[in-house]
Amino acid sequence: MEIVHVSAECYPVAKAGGLGDVVGALPKYLSKSGHTAKVVMPMYRTKFLYQNEWTVDFKGRGQMGSFWFDYTIIREKHDKLGFHLYLVDINGLLDREKIYGYGDDTERFIAFQIAVTDWINHWQHKPDVIHCHDYHTAFIPFIVKHSYQYNRLSDIPTVLTIHNAQYQGWMGWDKAALLPVFDTWKAGLLEWNKTINPLAAGIKAAWKVTTVSWSYLEEMRYHANGLEKLLEYEKGKCAGILNGIDTDVWNPETDPFIHTHYNYSNVDAGKEANKRQICQEFELEQHNPLVVFIGRLVGEKAADILPDAILSSLYSLQGQVNFLVLGNGEPHVEWQLNQLKEHFPGNYNVFIGYDEALSHRIYAGADFLLMPSRVEPCGLNQMYAMKYGTVPMVRSTGGLKDTVTDMGDWQGWGIRFNHASAGDVSYSVNRAVDVFADKKQMTAMRTHMMQIDHSWEHSVQQYVDIYQSLKY
Numbered sequence: 001m002e003i004v005h006v007s008a009e010c011y012p013v014a015k016a017g018g019l020g021d022v023v024g025a026l027p028k029y030l031s032k033s034g035h036t037a038k039v040v041m042p043m044y045r046t047k048f049l050y051q052n053e054w055t056v057d058f059k060g061r062g063q064m065g066s067f068w069f070d071y072t073i074i075r076e077k078h079d080k081l082g083f084h085l086y087l088v089d090i091n092g093l094l095d096r097e098k099i100y101g102y103g104d105d106t107e108r109f110i111a112f113q114i115a116v117t118d119w120i121n122h123w124q125h126k127p128d129v130i131h132c133h134d135y136h137t138a139f140i141p142f143i144v145k146h147s148y149q150y151n152r153l154s155d156i157p158t159v160l161t162i163h164n165a166q167y168q169g170w171m172g173w174d175k176a177a178l179l180p181v182f183d184t185w186k187a188g189l190l191e192w193n194k195t196i197n198p199l200a201a202g203i204k205a206a207w208k209v210t211t212v213s214w215s216y217l218e219e220m221r222y223h224a225n226g227l228e229k230l231l232e233y234e235k236g237k238c239a240g241i242l243n244g245i246d247t248d249v250w251n252p253e254t255d256p257f258i259h260t261h262y263n264y265s266n267v268d269a270g271k272e273a274n275k276r277q278i279c280q281e282f283e284l285e286q287h288n289p290l291v292v293f294i295g296r297l298v299g300e301k302a303a304d305i306l307p308d309a310i311l312s313s314l315y316s317l318q319g320q321v322n323f324l325v326l327g328n329g330e331p332h333v334e335w336q337l338n339q340l341k342e343h344f345p346g347n348y349n350v351f352i353g354y355d356e357a358l359s360h361r362i363y364a365g366a367d368f369l370l371m372p373s374r375v376e377p378c379g380l381n382q383m384y385a386m387k388y389g390t391v392p393m394v395r396s397t398g399g400l401k402d403t404v405t406d407m408g409d410w411q412g413w414g415i416r417f418n419h420a421s422a423g424d425v426s427y428s429v430n431r432a433v434d435v436f437a438d439k440k441q442m443t444a445m446r447t448h449m450m451q452i453d454h455s456w457e458h459s460v461q462q463y464v465d466i467y468q469s470l471k472y
C-alpha cells in the first residue's frame with residue numbers, strides 16, 4: 001500500500017515533541033514491513049535541510065482565498081530516513097526556523113495543506129491512504145472530501161491521528177474564505193462551539209480517527225477540551241493504537257549521544273557511569289537517587305507543580321535526593337525552576353531549553369523519571385526511560401496507565417500515583433528513595449523494564465489493518 005503522512009513535525013527534520021518522534025518512526029516501520037510510506041511536511045529552515053541532498057519533485061501554484069502563492073516540493077535524494085521524505089516550500093510562510101509560535105500560524109498551516117492537496121491532485125495515480133496528524137493537517141480530510149477543486153481526490157481514504165486533543169487550532173469565521181471553495185451548506189462541518197475548529201473538522205471528515213493509546217481514547221469521551229460530545233458521537237470510527245519507540249534511535253547499547261553503552265545484563269554499571277557523567281555536568285552529588293523531568297513546561301504536563309513538589313521533597317528529605325529538570329515552556333514556571341537553583345546547590349539543577357542530545361544523556365544517567373501529567377495521550381518519555389533502565393514515576397492517566405505498572409503490584413516495575421499534586425509527587429519521591437536503597441529490587445526492576453518490547457512492529461500492524469479496512 002502507499003500511505004502519505006502529512007505532518008508539521010518529523011524527527012530528525014524538525015521536532016518539538018512526541019509528534020515528531022512518531023512521524024519519524026511509524027513511516028519507517030511501515031516501509032520495513034513492505035509498504036510505500038511517504039512523509040510530507042513544511043520546509044522549515046532547520047539543520048537537516050542544509051545537511052542533506054534534495055531534488056525538486058514538483059512546482060505548483062495554490063490559492064488561499066484571494067492570495068495566490070507558488071510552492072515547491074523537494075524530495076530527500078537518498079531516502080536516508082527509511083521512507084520518502086518531501087518538504088513543501090512556500091516563500092514568506094514556511095521559510096522559518098521554528099515550527100510553531102508565529103502570529104500567522106493559521107495561514108501557514110492552511111497554505112501548507114492546500115499545497116499538499118494540490119500536489120497530490122497532480123499525481124498520475126492516487127495513494128491508498130492520506131494519513132494526517134493533529135490539527136495542523138486536519139483540514140485535509142475536509143478539503144479532499146468537500147472542495148470542488150479537489151473533487152477528484154474525494155475517494156481517497158483519510159485517517160486522522162490525534163496526538164493531543166488539547167490543541168485544536170481554533171480560528172474565527174473570517175478564515176473560512178482561506179479554504180478551497182466548498183458548498184456553503186457544508187460550513188457546519190468546520191464548526192464546533194461557534195468557531196472554526198480544524199481538529200473537529202478532521203474528526204468529522206476523516207474516514208477513520210485514531211489516537212495514541214486505549215486509555216486516552218476512553219478518556220477523551222469525558223475530557224477532550226470541549227470535543228467530548230463529538231467524540232462520543234463519532235466513536236464508531238475511532239480507535240486507540242499505542243505508540244511504539246524507535247529502537248534505532250532509543251537504544252542504550254548503540255545511542256551515540258550517551259557516555260557509556262549498556263544493556264540489561266550490565267545495567268547497574270552502565271547507569272552508574274552515565275550518572276557520574278551527568279552529575280558532574282550538573283554539579284549534583286552522585287550518591288543520591290536522581291529524579292528527572294524532561295518535557296514541555298506546560299499545564300498539561302503539570303509542570304506548574306514541579307517547583308512546589310521539588311521544594312517540599314528537598315526540605316523533607318534533607319539532601320537525600322537529587323532533581324534535574326530539562327524543559328522549556330511557560331515563562332513563570334521556567335522562572336520558578338531557575339530560582340530554586342540558588343537554594344539547593346548539589347541537589348537540584350535545571351536546564352531551560354530544548355536539547356535532544358542532553359535528553360538522551362539524562363535518560364541514561366537518571367534513576368527515576370517523573371511524569372505527573374494532567375493529560376498524557378500516550379507519552380513516549382516513560383517508554384524511553386524504561387528502555388534505559390530508568391524507573392518511571394507517573395500519574396495514572398492515558399498512555400501512562402497503559403504502559404507503567406506500580407512496583408507494589410504483582411510483578412510491577414514503576415511508581416504510579418493518582419493526583420497531579422505536590423503531595424502525591426512528594427509521596428512518590430519518598431517511595432523512590434526507599435526503593436533506591438534496596439539495590440536488589442532496583443536491579444530487578446531495571447532488568448525487567450529494559451526487556452519489555454515497546455517496538456513499533458506491533459503497532460504498525462494495527463495501522464496496516466486500519467488502512468486495509470478502508471480499501472474499497
Ligand SMILES: Nc1ncnc2c1ncn2[C@@H]1O[C@H](COP(=O)(O)OP(=O)(O)O[C@H]2O[C@H](CO)[C@@H](O)[C@H](O)[C@H]2O)[C@@H](O)[C@H]1O
Nearest residue numbers: 017018019163295327353354355359376377378379380381
Ligand atoms: N526540552 C527538551 N529537550 C529535549 N527533548 C525534549 C524536551 N522536551 C521534550 N522533549 C522530547 O519530546 C518528546 C516528548 O514526547 P511526549 O510523547 O512525551 O509528549 P508530547 O506532549 O510532546 O507529545 C504528544 O504526542 C505524543 C505522540 O503521539 C504522545 O505520546 C503524547 O502523549 C502527546 O502529548 C520526547 O522525545 C522528549 O524526550
